[in-house]
Amino acid sequence: MKRLLTAALGGLLALGLAACGTSAAPASAGAEPVSVVLGWYPTAESGGFYAAEEQGLFAQQGLDVDIQPGGPQVSQTQVVASGRADFGLSDATTVANAKATGIPIVAVAALFQENPVGVMVHADSGAQDWKDLAGRTWYVQTGQLGQEWVKRSQGIDFTTAAYNGSIATFVHDDAAVQQGWPTNEAYTAQKEGVQTRFLSYASAGYNPYNDVIFTTEDFLRDNPEKVRSFLDATMRGWSAYMSDTALAEKVNATLQQENPQLDAAANWFAWDAQRQFLTAGDGATALGAMTPARWSTLVDQMTQLGALEPGLDPASLFDTSALPTVPAPTTLPPAP
CATH class of the missing domain: 3.40.190.10 (Periplasmic binding protein-like II)
Incomplete structure (x- = not known):
């Protein structure tokens, strides 16, 4: 639903809003700037990024990460394609539709292994x-x-x-x-x-990846190590956010600061409920995993439903060459 809202609106207003992102920690001297635009406002659904910031994982990789909020007036594909952010979050159908219309983006990881919609x-x-x-x-x-x-x-x-x-x-x-x-x-x-x-x-049987992390084809080609470093810190942040309640408490407090409309109880409910979708299937052994079979199935289904013209190559939609193997946590404690 949220992805449909974000896809429906964009343009210059989207680019202006996306430029107003925030960082959860001061920049480290000599760190390389990297930016990511979220799929929605800061919530538990984006907690892993804030956890990586809280733990200093981005800084350890030599990155100064700017986390930009999404929202109903932000088109992540336009923001990333225009260079206003290096990475964006959306769902797999949005990535496929963007590629079909000539927008040169590529998925590099998929957080939700089972689509919760x-x-x-x-x-x-x-x-x-x-x-x-x-x-x-x-x-x-x-x-x-x-x-x-x-x-x-x-x-x-x-x-x-x-x-x-x-x-x-x-x-x-x-x-x-x-x-x-x-x-x-x-x-x-x-x-x-x-x-x-x-x-x-x-x-x-309709299970497209959701909360897909994507970038442009040019950025991946020109900055493979930066992409790898960003994904490594991000996946480790997600692993810790799901398994360490003390860390999650700090991150959720930050999320409320970034998003004052966020209901604390609702956010903890989401933190707990979303973990089964993040760690399902291939996510158990590698957070963010993607397979050719899943992307091929999606393209076939979208084509059958008339949402895509025949001929889109599923292999052009994703690239896991920079995705490190970070397993899901073995223990998922209850919410405090």
Whole structure:
């Protein structure tokens, strides 16, 4: 959802906003400047970058990293392609669409190994699987490919209504189906006293990488060691953020300073819930991992759904040559 918002708006306003980033620590003498524009405002979803800053991991790699906030008026692909940031975060579909339109970006890591986007229903609604959601009203964003893949792969149909960012209708409609993340909308529903059952689009076979770190083809070609250093510190930061609650407390406090609208309890809920998606599959042995098979499947699915013209080479979308092997933490403690 957030990615659709960011893709819908951009231009000069996006470039101006992205230039207003912040760093979590003073620059080290002689450090090389590097900038990254987040997929959204600072939250637990970007905590690993702030953890790397807090631990001095970027500085150890000789980098002075500027962490720029995203938001609904920031187009990460435009910001990075224009050189206003060296790295950006978005989802794999955005990377594919950008490449198809001639924007020369390339994915270098993927944080969410399992895509957390999906839909939720009331736990007591009787719905157990996708077939049970046929004929219901789905509150979703127009153009979301996940719901279209569900129709195709599960052989069901349903009515859609625009999701405007509020789940108020869902809360009061026991039969409604609500698009969202298990780290965000599920928490909001829980606060409203509604227990939910979540079905990810990944469980229906639509599983594009999410929170993909990308850069330009030129930057990767000209700065392979800088890319490697940035990714090494970033993945170690994510590993520590997921496994060290004392560090996470410091980072979450920083996130609230950077994003005063952030709800502390909601952020801890997201910190806990998101970890299973970061460490799933290949992420268990290498945080940020990407495979040719996953990218090939995505291109094939987007082509089937009419979101891409035939002929896009999946191999042109990603490059793991600078990605170090940083395993996921073996222990994931509960939130304090």
